[in-house]
Amino acid sequence: MIQYLLRRLAITIPVIYGLITLVFFMMHLLPGDAVQVMLTEFAASAKDQEVLRHNLGLDRPLLVQYVDYVWALMHGDFGRSLFSHQAVMSQIGNQLPATMQLACASMLIAVPIGILVGIAAAVRQNGWVDRVSMVGSLFGVAMPNFWLGLVFIYVFAVMLNWLPAAGSGSLKQLILPAVSLAAYPIAVLARLVRASMLEVLRQEYVVTARSRGVSERGVIFRHALKNALIPVITVAGMQFGFALGGAVITETVFARQGIGQLAVAAIQQRDMPLVQGTVIVVGIITILANLLVDIVYGLIDPRIRYS
């Protein structure tokens, strides 16, 4: 197991390196550059643009810029944002906690609820609980995130004035965004757990357990659930990954800090150092999250052995 872990971790470095190389050249394929974005609001002459491009070092050959960047990176220098002049890592460091909070909070809501709803639906298959929760999950999957967020703001912030409409940092400000972000994973997990449970409940060992007199609750929670959860772990891990990078919309609607917002803005502005920084950070987190899922897998499912 340890060897497996070390191998997985060692691969991280070439993967990240490949990522930043890919991103570097992909970004330069996009039309326009940072200078054009900077000078969007001030009509600048062609000469002005050249001066700024030169001062920013953006008129150097692509390969020179690339080597420069990688060289600095190897010395731990992630550069500064072209727009805010702030150190990239400190900017990302400021934004990451809010994203982690949001992702964790929404998964803490989604996982237990999704699992319980899925179990209830499977155990009372075709009953009203099943019907209602499956229709509900259809809504959860289909409803656009930003619409749900705005509805929550309108109801809970403007009409009822229970919770603040915007911002991040406090627990009160976390509730509405976390719930609106949880809607999709709840729906996905509920369906998945239901399907998984239904399959497991048909297995012979479940029949055996019942015939030995194990209570229904015991059957569900001690025998069936563990096995039903195996595919759920993968999906939950994926959902967490999405929440980390894909919470852009929720972050924007609720005016929260977050790397999702940071990354999208950086890309739109062609802010290379910042884009690269977020790619590195999100890349590492994703790799680690995948690794964690694989490890938990290995711990739960005795059939899986890593060497």
Next chain:
Amino acid sequence: MPTVAPASIASPAASTATSAGKPGGTLKIGLQREFQILDPHVDSSLADNIFFMAVFDRLIERTPDGKLYPSLATEWSVSDDGLTWTFKLRQGVKFHDGTPFDAAAVKFNFDRIVDPATKSQSAIFSLGPYDSTTVVDDSTIQVKFKTPYGRLPSSLATLGPSMVSPAAVQKYGQDFALHPVGTGAFVFKEYIQKQHVVITKNPDYNWASARSTHNGPAYLDEVTFQFIPEDGTRTAALSQGQVDGINAVQPTDWVAFKSSGDFEASQRLVEGYPPAGIYLNVTKAPTDDLTVRKAIEFAINKDEIIKVVFDGVGQPANGVISTFSWAFNKDAGTLYSFDPKQAGDLLDQAGWVMGDGDYRSKDGQTLEVLYITFTTLQTLAEVVQSQLKKVGVKVNILAEDNPAQQQDAQQGKHNLDWTQWSGTDPDDLHKIFGSENIGNGWNFSHYSNADVDQWFNDGAIETDSTKRKSIYDKIQQQVMEDAAYVPLYNYQVLWGFKKGLSNTDVIDAVGSSALIYDLYWDK
């Protein structure tokens, strides 16, 4: 013998108007766009002006009508050859860190702006052909230019050349933007990225320009700028009371705030050089034909655009400069009006005739144009498309993100392109209609007229304001006659406020005269 600087100058003394405001209270403003960088020498985002207005002062201040007000400079003059400007500086001014504002500080500021290491994104361009600054004595400087720079005073009134504390720059270096220090009526307190910026009253402030309605410290104790990018959320924040005012209000919400008893709504127009409008590419068929371009001018119904896209909240524009600017040429603005019949006649003249279908054709080719725009302006593009369809012109819309749109426009892929530029001086127009800015610059009409180029050069070095106005009148007339641009509306920013503030008119569109300094709670 130095000639006195031109442009109407208001009284040289600092404002001595009696303060009628009630001191105290805090203000929270919800803003659509986060501040890019809190260093005025580097910044290029107009959304940050509201911050720079409050925390920094400039040598000169201005109002959109072109009037200039001595601020940290009390008087100025230019030499006969137009190359050397002399400024006398106000005494007794201190930066927020206690260091004195003096001639050495001004020299430091100007040199910093043009230093490539500063990587200035706009301030450097407002200093034009800057050469060097000489400290004559503690309160006098001489600024030398490589070529005459007639618009220097109005450029010094823009937010880029705000005066920053040399001591703070030396202390914080590249992180100065995280600890901005100026001489303004408010002191920077806190910046939580993507969340808010907080500023507090400067108790020592005593050098307001005559543009303000009072002197002495600001009325408000503290101001918070909160960043709320989503329109609906921003409106909710104001409705709920989480903030006291918001900008970029959606037209429907604005109308609701206006008619509500608890709120008020204001409409601030942005000086446009040019205002919001459509560039016609004069080098690409079919808009390379002047008659076709004129037809398009007559086919556009500005009132309908304002009604459909902005719920009727807006003002039509009539030329390449905002109607309310000091340099606006009224006659150039009357060349075209909404007249679909005349548009049709002109197109017939150009050989484009209606057949059986919806669109005109000539020699077997359909009359069609490519309209490039931002994704956020899709509705406007569709209205233009339907208006031009009525006269038989087919419009293909291509909506792109900012950098992509700019690149395409520079390469001339389009026939029509929406843009808008704010500015502070008609000389800004040379970046739009000067031929040297085709291709790598912002001349999206790809317009090239030797007379206009010459007039731009004349206007740049002319220091007499009456002569300047007549030069720019000629330019406006020519560009409109050549139909290189279709004016649509004066770009605007809509604000909503909780009732109780004294005079929200002091907050203008891009914050370049956002006198939060003069604002107070009138309850």
